[in-house]
Amino acid sequence: MEILVTGDQPFKVVKTTMTIGPSAGGYTLAYGVDRNGTFTNYTEAVPAGEACIVNGITPYTWFKLVGNSGPVKVIL
Numbered sequence: 001m002e003i004l005v006t007g008d009q010p011f012k013v014v015k016t017t018m019t020i021g022p023s024a025g026g027y028t029l030a031y032g033v034d035r036n037g038t039f040t041n042y043t044e045a046v047p048a049g050e051a052c053i054v055n056g057i058t059p060y061t062w063f064k065l066v067g068n069s070g071p072v073k074v075i076l
Contacts, residue, residue, distance in 0.1 A: 001076045010035045010064045013057050013076055020052040020065070021073035027065035029054070035062055 005011055012035070020029070026048040030039035045067070046052045065072060
């Protein structure tokens, strides 16, 4: 499945992997257990123009791209 994430809108990952396409301005990936709850940022930011592959996800975890300013394609 493929979604388009705009800004830092939360999205749910139901599988154990995802690939996030390149962004125009970079972002910090954050995860949480609830769409409106507290999110925890990963320590390293993803630079602009780079894809990010994430493995070992607990199914049904929420993510968001903190600091993202435009649309980014996510493959779930």
